[in-house]
Amino acid sequence: MTKRQIVIVGGGFSGTMLAIQLLRKGDANLAITLIEPRAQLAEGVAYSTQDPAHRINVPAAKMQLSESEKGDFDRWYRQQPAFLQDSAALWQDGSVYPQRRQFAAYLREKLAHALNGATATFRHVQDYAQAYQLGQLFTQQGLRIPVDQLVLAISHPAPLKPAVFQALSTDSNVIHNPWQDESLYTLENNAEVAIIGTGLTMADVIASLVRQGHRGPIHAISRRGQLPRANLSGHYDDYSLIPATPLPTTVRGWLKLIRENVSVAARHQRPWQLVLDDVRRQAQTIWQQLSLVEQRRFYRHLRPWWDVHRYRIAPQVAAVLGECLASGQLQINAGRLMSAQHISGKLALTLRQRQGGSKTLLVDKVIVTTGPAHQQLIASQPLLIDLAAQARITADPLGVGIAVNAHSQALSPTGTAHDDLFVVGPAARGRFGELMGLPQVAEHAEFIANQLLAIPIDTLRERCPRESN
Numbered sequence: 001m002t003k004r005q006i007v008i009v010g011g012g013f014s015g016t017m018l019a020i021q022l023l024r025k026g027d028a029n030l031a032i033t034l035i036e037p038r039a040q041l042a043e044g045v046a047y048s049t050q051d052p053a054h055r056i057n058v059p060a061a062k063m064q065l066s067e068s069e070k071g072d073f074d075r076w077y078r079q080q081p082a083f084l085q086d087s088a089a090l091w092q093d094g095s096v097y098p099q100r101r102q103f104a105a106y107l108r109e110k111l112a113h114a115l116n117g118a119t120a121t122f123r124h125v126q127d128y129a130q131a132y133q134l135g136q137l138f139t140q141q142g143l144r145i146p147v148d149q150l151v152l153a154i155s156h157p158a159p160l161k162p163a164v165f166q167a168l169s170t171d172s173n174v175i176h177n178p179w180q181d182e183s184l185y186t187l188e189n190n191a192e193v194a195i196i197g198t199g200l201t202m203a204d205v206i207a208s209l210v211r212q213g214h215r216g217p218i219h220a221i222s223r224r225g226q227l228p229r230a231n232l233s234g235h236y237d238d239y240s241l242i243p244a245t246p247l248p249t250t251v252r253g254w255l256k257l258i259r260e261n262v263s264v265a266a267r268h269q270r271p272w273q274l275v276l277d278d279v280r281r282q283a284q285t286i287w288q289q290l291s292l293v294e295q296r297r298f299y300r301h302l303r304p305w306w307d308v309h310r311y312r313i314a315p316q317v318a319a320v321l322g323e324c325l326a327s328g329q330l331q332i333n334a335g336r337l338m339s340a341q342h343i344s345g346k347l348a349l350t351l352r353q354r355q356g357g358s359k360t361l362l363v364d365k366v367i368v369t370t371g372p373a374h375q376q377l378i379a380s381q382p383l384l385i386d387l388a389a390q391a392r393i394t395a396d397p398l399g400v401g402i403a404v405n406a407h408s409q410a411l412s413p414t415g416t417a418h419d420d421l422f423v424v425g426p427a428a429r430g431r432f433g434e435l436m437g438l439p440q441v442a443e444h445a446e447f448i449a450n451q452l453l454a455i456p457i458d459t460l461r462e463r464c465p466r467e468s469n
């Protein structure tokens with residue numbers, strides 16, 4: 001019998017972590033192919049940045065790949081030459097916040113280790129998957145790769161161009177994708193800059209600008225003008241939510257319960273971050289007990305507030321933002337961007353301010369930091385468009401990724417599950433809720449490895465005879 005062919009599309013964190021789990025669990029009858037156009041695995045959007053100002057946003061001790069590997073990344077990092085060369089990584093409470101590229105290096109070492117002990121085979125095909133037909137995956141370079149089980153590990157599409165910049169889409173004064181546009185690093189130090197978005201990507205961009213000695217004014221703009229909060233400094237015991245009976249079934253009920261817990265914690269000198277951390281630990285369970293109506297309500301009303309409290313930034317980056325705010329170099333604008341046009345060599349941005357009235361900013365450069373356009377994931381590339389056209393995948397009802405069932409198998413538009421097609425990582429979070437941070441994505445990868453290996457290969461092949469090459 002030929003080997004079980006598992007093909008993973010995407011070699012960022014999710015795809016690489018799944019490969020590690022399959023190597024750890026699979027036997028000699030398993031062949032794993034990981035398709036990833038980047039030369040290096042384990043990077044993806046988050047960990048490919050080479051900018052030393054971009055740090056992981058939680059202490060290294062919390063970037064765990066499994067319960068049994070708690071603290072492993074922290075220990076590994078402290079033994080690297082990179083630790084000695086980066087004095088800023090060590091925070092005053094003794095935690096370390098390495099540069100993000102260090103995490104990719106760590107994961108690659110884990111992959112190499114898993115390969116050493118494995119009987120399954122593994123190959124990285126440096127190519128771009130474009131289409132899927134009858135048990136074969138077709139790549140940009142013309143390869144046909146046999147597939148028994150396909151896993152999509154594609155999470156973060158490029159940011160969406162805000163409507164007001166559509167007419168300026170080729171304008172070199174507008175950076176639409178700061179993850180790819182190197183012109184951020186050749187920006188004139190005195191330039192007046194507008195940043196669209198005030199979330200984590202904004203924090204990265206400001207950290208980069210300050211590192212390269214930027215002195216010009218920076219205006220950050222978002223609807224609410226909310227900034228990501230800083231991570232806790234210091235060491236605290238975990239907080240456990242005081243259980244409510246019965247448990248809330250609505251978003252409003254959960255909000256009330258969380259606020260009550262924040263008050264209780266505060267009375268005991270315990271910061272709100274600890275309460276949110278416990279909500280986060282339970283978030284997949286909480287999420288899956290909410291009805292679709294309540295989940296939609298969360299996305300409509302609460303998500304912006306959840307995001308700024310849950311996606312926190314490293315204290316080093318928070319300190320940079322704090323200094324820029326205190327000196328007046330950074331100004332936060334809450335409002336809606338109404339128009340953008342060229343006026344005598346500058347870009348004029350007009351905003352309708354949240355507190356009323358309008359305002360025009362004249363800037364040299366605009367940097368779009370609205371983050372990945374998750375709502376456009378399926379439309380973002382040929383393979384996903386092709387799978388959707390064959391009714392193999394569809395957007396989840398919340399529009400944040402790909403619809404899956406409780407096993408993370410892709411669903412057709414009519415709700416039929418495909419047990420030869422899985423989604424790993426944040427693209428499945430419409431179903432699972434909290435599925436963005438490392439520990440949850442790592443657990444999800446292990447969960448999927450178990451599901452893949454549990455399906456008898458014969459049943460898959462009987463249903464889907466592969467076209468001969």
Ligand SMILES: Cc1cc2nc3c(=O)[nH]c(=O)nc-3n(C[C@H](O)[C@H](O)[C@H](O)COP(=O)(O)OP(=O)(O)OC[C@H]3O[C@@H](n4cnc5c(N)ncnc54)[C@H](O)[C@@H]3O)c2cc1C
Pocket residue numbers: 009010011012013014015035036037038043044045046047055056057058063127128129130153154155156157381383424425426435436437438439441
């Ligand atoms: C900027 C950023 C910083 C973050 N920082 C942290 C942090 O500090 N701590 C934390 O816990 N979490 C962090 N996260 C969250 C996190 O770790 C991510 O959720 C995780 O990286 C998800 O990676 P992924 O592999 O699913 O997706 P992606 O990063 O999107 O990787 C997908 C990969 O698929 C490849 N690909 C896409 N299409 C194809 C195709 N057709 N064929 C072949 N390959 C393809 C791409 O080249 C890419 O390498 C961060 C997220 C981001 C975006």
